[in-house]
Amino acid sequence: MDRPMASWEEGVVDLARKLHPDVDIADAGTRTDYYFLKTTAEPERSAMHDAMKQPGLYRTLNAVDGSFDAFQDMLDAGDEAFICSTPSLENPTCASDKLAWLDQRGGRQVTERSVLTFDKTIILGDALVDDKHEIHGAHTPTWEHVVYDSAYNQNTPGPRLRNWQTWRNQIDPIRRTPRNDFRSREQRPFTVVWDMDEPIVHWYDDIIRKTRADNPGIRIRPKEEHLRWELPSFLEPDELEAITRTMNTPGVYKDLTEVEGTRQAFFEMLDEGIEVFIGTASALDNPTCASDKLIWLNDNWGSDAAHRAVILQDKTILDADVLIDDKPKITGRFQPVWTHVVWDDPYNQQSPGPRMTDPRNWREIVYPLREKWEWERKQAA
Ligand SMILES: [Mg+2]
Structure with missing residues (x-):
């Protein structure tokens, strides 16, 4: 650019x-x-x-x-x-x-x-x-x-x-030129991408808490009652308007609270030779969201982690093996090359595939996927 x-x-x-x-x-x-x-x-x-x-x-x-x-x-x-x-x-x-x-x-x-x-090689x-x-x-x-x-x-x-x-x-x-599609998959380290909102920061709880504080007259339902992803499909109009106002408030993404255990899992993966990135969308109607996400990572996880952030709206362009994400179904311009590990939340209970409920147990979910990946690489060689 x-x-x-x-x-x-x-x-x-x-x-x-x-x-x-x-x-x-x-x-x-x-x-x-x-x-x-x-x-x-x-x-x-x-x-x-x-x-x-x-x-x-x-x-x-x-x-x-x-x-x-x-x-x-x-x-x-x-x-x-x-x-x-x-x-x-x-x-x-x-x-x-x-x-x-x-x-x-x-x-x-x-x-x-x-x-x-910061790393263009992980983009397909x-x-x-x-x-x-x-x-x-x-x-x-x-x-x-x-x-x-x-x-x-x-x-x-x-x-x-x-x-x-x-x-x-x-x-x-x-x-x-005829190309081997995504030929690098055979030549690169096993790669995991963490979504940010929910796996790293308490997006729902924090947004709901702030919306309640700013709108005492409106009933703002707890996260447990969020049984679907698309907010307009189940929120009351005044509730939706209040939540949207919070989401679009400059600075709100700088103050989200950290999910316990994910930082440790992130750095444990790095220590074990897994490439790890943070793949997160920006709330495009919030004028400071993208910058605030980088500032949050830099302030809370340090500059090494901030340099592993990828801010993008379409995660199917990521050249990775695992995407840990709370969104029930992730689609985009491409057929994903990664496996979606569902970060457990009330609104994604119907999503198939491996599920992460506690980041401290990441090995239980990621090791089998890495073993399968290694086996497939051997077969291809
Ligand atoms: Mg998320």
Whole structure:
């Protein structure tokens, strides 16, 4: 997103010049290091860094010429297209601003195709258009890197996109190449993704408690009476309106209370060599939800865990083996490659499949799935 779709460097340079008019700031497009903060001299370095951390920066960026048209053209051509972007933990509003920016420029249907992740290798795809000079992560990627031409990636091999008007020249050959679907599955570690609302934080109990406190005159039913997933299908109109108001309150996702035992399970999995990520949707009508989720993880579980967060609306794009999630039925643009482990809640009692009632017993559920995965890998080899 930054640089291929949003004029990030231009935006940072403009803001740095505005905030630090006395500092000499080089023009956008002249930096030959992807990580230019490491090679830029003071005081320019600090001025640029300061601009990068400013709340609101990511809302103000200009769209790169032709990027949204190309995105729509791909969808019209019958391709699946998603936007995959790395949020900044240093900028407190980056994640939410990126989603708001997509909403503004492309509409909700584009935002629903967004993935904010620090690791792009766990996202399934055939081609990734990216300006970064090299892209690594937990997995061998399923996609081919199409290099979005920039001053700092001139030595990166592979197909090269110079502007969006000619995207077919790079993408069509990849589409025509027969590919082993999701070939990386044989070459990567066993991977578990935890949903956040309910498995990690007490979403229902906290939202209900806050809604009751703010609306003493309205009956707000307890979680035990939530026997279905879709709130409008069973809540009274005033109850639904009150709960929706709470859900959309800025900051509410920063204050959710932690579920006991999941943090320990998460880090035990990592210790045992399992790749673990947190895959969570953003409440798109809450203007700070995405950023608040990252801040919550960073404050409560630490920066290692926050860097394992993936904020996305469609979890079927995840290249994982297990998804632990309370949603009764998880669908999206793809046939999932993971097994859904149902996080036990009143509204998912009809959901089939393995079920987690206590995260401290994660091995009872995950070990058999990993054994099956190892056996299947041996059969395929
Ligand atoms: Mg959930």
